[in-house]
Amino acid sequence: MPNFNRTTVTAALIYANGPIHIGHLAGCYLPADIYVRYLRMQKKDVVFVSGTDEHGVPITIKAQKEGKTPQEVVDHYYKVIKDSFSEFGISFDIYGRTSDPVHHKLSQEFFKKLYDEGKFIEETTNQFFDESANQFLADRYIVGECPSCHQPGAYGDQCEKCGTTLSPTELINPKSTLSGNSPILKPTKNWFLPLDQWQKSLEEYVSGHPEWKSNVSGQVKSWLQEGLKPRAMTRDLNWGVPIPLPDTEGKVLYVWFDAPIGYISMTSQLTDDWEKYWKAEDSRIVHFIGKDNIVFHCLIFPAMCMAHGEYQLADQVPANEFMNLEGDKISTSRNWAVWLHEYLEDFPGKQDVLRYTLTALSPETKDSDFTWSDFQTKNNSELVAILGNFVNRAFVLIDKNFDSKVPEKTAGAGLEEDMMKQVQAILEPLSNALEQYKFRDALVAAMEIARIGNKYLAEAEPWKLIKTEPEKAGTVLNYAIQLVAHASIALEPFLPFTSEKLRKALGLNQAEWSKIGDFNLIEAGTSLKNPGLLFEKLEDDVIQKQIDKLQETKKQMELANKKVPEIKETASxxxxxxxxxxxxxxxxxxxxxxxxxxxxxxxxxxxxxxxxxxxxxxxxxxxxxxxxxxxxxxxxxxxxxxxxxxxxxxxxxxxxxxxxxxxxxxxxxxxxxxxx
RNA sequence: GGCGGGGUAGCUCAGAUGGUUAGAGCGUUGGAUUCAUAACCCAAAGGUCGGCAGUUCGAUUCUGCUCCCCGCUACCA
Structure with a gap:
């Protein structure tokens, strides 16, 4: 195990054909952000890279439907997605895009090197070709009668009516969606990466990481057991990274070839020093992804890197499962989702409430379920009642009794030793949880500080001491404010907005992890600026509105999907x-x-x-x-x-x-x- | 059909290389309290750890079968 001196953290490149929802955040970006913030607070060398994946067939289809160019579609969503992340405090060092020329260039160089070194196999296969549109058809561009359920309108890769997985040649009476004509089969050349040749190296790679999560290694091993097959790394399409070879007009790199290279090309746009983050042996690479991406990040991309020879392989791939919404799978096409931009309209300034809830309900080991009722409960009984309340008590007591100035520490209530021990006791579990990507546990541990604070106040009763022994009361409140400072540090990765508010109120410049455990962090005499209530209760009617909204979209989607069939031709x-x-x-x-x-x-x-x-x-x-x-x-x-x-x-x-x-x-x- | 992940308190989830009383938060109930957003604090109740069978002195933890949820993958037509 090498000694790592820097960490390269990636979060999955999101596909730029729609806005983002809570599932994206919970599954990938929030855990990544928490991890990165934790590393930065320790002054570790870290880069946090992500961006949009802007190539591939679905974008061309969407563009065609909306009468736009693919570039217009991705330009639009790049901005929407980037803004949403930024508003939720996802602290990327760079948020790039795969349509960027820098990315095209690096992907092409990557491909060219593999090509020159004979790492690909060339193969000519028959693919459907639309003569009138003069192009090869991706699976999704072909519709026909499903051979299984005989419904018309099945796509070349899947019949949405019966769910059967198909290949285009199986369709009965296939038609091109571009022209409506029947396509012809035409031979075309593509380049395949012979994954089977890398099988053994990949097996060694995977077995060298017994610490990977069971859902990750499970799926990877399942694929390895089945035996890997060559996989096409190029496609007949005109939207993507052009193949850097002569006579390859109308062919591009397969999105899953160029997308992971995007992590690297984006890093190169962040810093001139980018190569060390990807090539140096003392760099640790961590990919945060959703479970749908496991195979690409644990097998295909590593195989590409092995074939290339210069890049390091990922050390960890903490893939999350999926988050459901009110019991149903989140679905962009069915509009069954809580969209981030809509959440912000309905709950302005409450980014941390969603971050908290999504972290607490994170699908770390299995699919989880987000409900608005859980959201309300987490807000009301944890953020308001435990954290907000403790912070408010500390500030109000000092405002009232000590003119908003942190009192001196003299003799305490006799509970301080015990209280500090309790704080010490959570530090190791907290760090361990963060380092092992167990963010749910880590959040509980961090919140423990506020619980300790509430208990300390309840037992020390400074509101009574103030009447009889004011200096003791002052000591207790000094400790209480140290606990608030601790909370502001420990919660920074999870609740960055709240943490910042607290730091401002306390006069702390930055959140440094090493300061946890220092009960002299805030000096006596410091003027405090009461931040006001950190969180407010969410009443039932506000929550009910969200539930109604979902029910409404559900109804609308059902209606939209159940169109009344057109009237047949006139009968005499x-x-x-x-x-x-x-x-x-x-x-x-x-x-x-x-x-x-x-x-x-x-x-x-x-x-x-x-x-x-x-x-x-x-x-x-x-x-x-x-x-x-x-x-x-x-x-x-x-x-x-x-x-x-x-x-x-x-x-x-x-x-x-x-x-x-x-x-x-x-x-x-x-x-x-x-x-x- | 095959493979992988999961099925643990009302809810969301931890955990156990097999061993005396299976944990946390929320919720519920009771008590205490009033500095605080009727919040906080204390306590209690609550689980045959999906089902059946086996291995074992002993299994919720191991094995086999079975049912349910999620995912990957094949085949048939």
């Missing part, structure tokens, strides 16, 4: 007359063997009893439909389904949730009645 009166619609009665119903959906019905049509198969088994049990009068199409050509001849079709209406409703007469009528 004769067409209509052709259909013989009748009322009949189900006299018998049985499930069809080997079928999930079908019920075999015997329907009395007034003349005879006919057999009709109906795809309603998932909605109705046979006994439920027996005896029902229904409407059916009587002259539909008979058809054999699952070996049984079906003579007609039962008419059903389909609801928004896919539920089925019988169309039956509103009052009983004779079987065989004609419908017109």
């Amino acid at each position: 009166f004769d067409d209509f007359l052709k259909m013989d619609l009748r009322v009949g009665q189900i006299v018998e119903a049985v499930a069809v063997e080997k079928s999930k959906k079908l019920l075999q019905l015997k329907v009395d049509d007034g003349i005879k009893v006919r057999t009709i198969l109906s795809g309603i088994a998932e909605h109705f049990k046979p006994e439920e439909v027996k005896g029902k009068q229904v409407t059916f199409l009587a002259n539909l050509a008979p058809r054999k389904i699952m070996g049984v001849e079906s003579e007609g079709m039962i008419l059903m209406a389909e609801g928004q949730e896919g539920e089925l409703v019988f169309l039956n007469p509103s009052s009983p009528i004779w079987n065989g009645a004609k419908i017109s």
